[in-house]
Amino acid sequence: MSAPFRCGTVSVVGRPNVGKSTLVNALVGFKVSIVAPKPQTTRHRIAGVLSRGDGQIVFVDTPGLHDAAGNAINRRLNRTARGALGEADVVALVVDSRRWTGEDEAALAAAVDCGRPVVLVLNQVDRIADKASLLPTIAELARRHAFAAVVPVSAAKRDNLEALVRAILDLLPEGPPMFGPDQVTDRSERFVVAEQVREQLVRRLHAELPYATTVEVEAFKRERKVLKVAATIWVEREGQKGIVLGAGGAQLKHIGIAARREIERLLGGRCHLALHVKVREGWSDDEAALRRFGYAD
Ligand SMILES: Nc1nc2c(ncn2[C@@H]2O[C@H](COP(=O)(O)OP(=O)(O)O)[C@@H](O)[C@H]2O)c(=O)[nH]1
Ligand SMILES: [Mg+2]
Structure with a gap:
């Protein structure tokens, strides 16, 4: 018997600059979200759709969650990112595999708070020379929360993305696709x-x-x-x-x-x-x- 078709929404959250938008673009295979090495590059909730034979995943890219102080736009960006957690079937928490910061800790708390399964994505592994050092990192981060999965990837090099898609699909409900097979984004x-x-x-x-x-x-x-x-x-x-x-x-x-x-x-x-x-x-x-x-x- 073939696997059931699965479909759902994955909110992609994390602190600014860890590579959320790069990851969504790589997964979808189209530049749905702009990328730059600065905070506030992503200012909107943007859906990127991955359609394949065994399922459809609607990735929701979000502004980086940051320490809340700041002006109206900064507060609004945090609200947009937190709002996206409310509609998620699964949360993908993206972090830089080289370091864990206070803002990652806050992003984890927000992700856990929404009560959905959280997949921890350790991005930018291409920047780690000694790959063996990832194992203790994974073990240490796994102690912070009962993640549904922990997946090291390189969004920039498109490394290990299939493992991430597989882990996410397994967590999504069975159901028909929400978008047409050729639609890559909800944006005009x-x-x-x-x-x-x-x-x-x-x-x-x-x-x-x-x-x-x-x-x-x-x-x-x-x-x-x-x-x-x-x-x-x-x-x-x-x-x-x-x-x-x-x-x-x-x-x-x-x-x-x-x-x-x-x-x-x-x-x-x-x-x-x-x-x-x-x-x-x-x-x-x-x-x-x-x-x-x-x-x-
Ligand atoms: N080397 C490397 N750079 C990455 C990777 N993912 C993202 N970047 C870079 O990190 C910067 C921030 O990426 P972006 O996707 O805008 O981060 P966001 O703020 O989390 O959406 C950009 O300069 C990207 O090119 C990765 O896997 N490897
Ligand atoms: Mg972004």
Whole structure:
């Protein structure tokens, strides 16, 4: 007899920068979520769907759980991540296999709190030279909680992902698929476009600038096979505008070129991308502005 078809939702949680989004993208086989070596890269709850013969797994990527202090957007990011735990059949707690921190401890507490089975994912094992040292690490972490499974992986190298998928499928309920076989995300193309611009902002800007920017798509239409997009990059203060523009507008030009290439690669076909920079004073600490820019709970 063949195995039953299983389907369910897996909330992928953990502190910032451990590789949650990289992992979801690798599992789904499509860039549903942007990636950068900085906190706040992921600001939304984003579903990535893995469909195969024996089941469908809806991975929910989340903002990193971090120490709660901070402004309105930081509190909202934590709420978004915690909210995703409520809808999970299974929780995947992602950690950096090289170190365990206080924020990992807090993320574990939040995961355990939701009462679902927790699979511990030890990511970035490609960065561990002595693989034998993983065994005592696994043994030590297994003492912290009765994890449903502990799986070492490398999201970046796509190493041991099948073992993770197997462990998760075994924990999901039997049931029909929730998404069509070709659907990889619950997010619109418009959202994907805004995120590629934000990824370039996070990657290319430094200090507080990545956290002071957000992207709003104003126009989005297809004209004779060309996707025409106009988007606004919002900053918090007048002085930040010049930094995003760069000397003679060079920085903004590079951001636009890189984002357009990513959009064309992901969505196929040509894209025309027009970017503008505007100031909305203190938007990241302003609940009304956060709602307008799509940061829902
Ligand atoms: N070497 C290595 N780097 C990784 C791995 N997974 C993620 N990264 C890097 O870690 C950084 C943060 O990744 P991201 O997925 O955005 O982390 P998130 O904040 O947890 O979603 C990025 O620079 C990734 O390229 C991995 O398995 N190995
Ligand atoms: Mg992320």
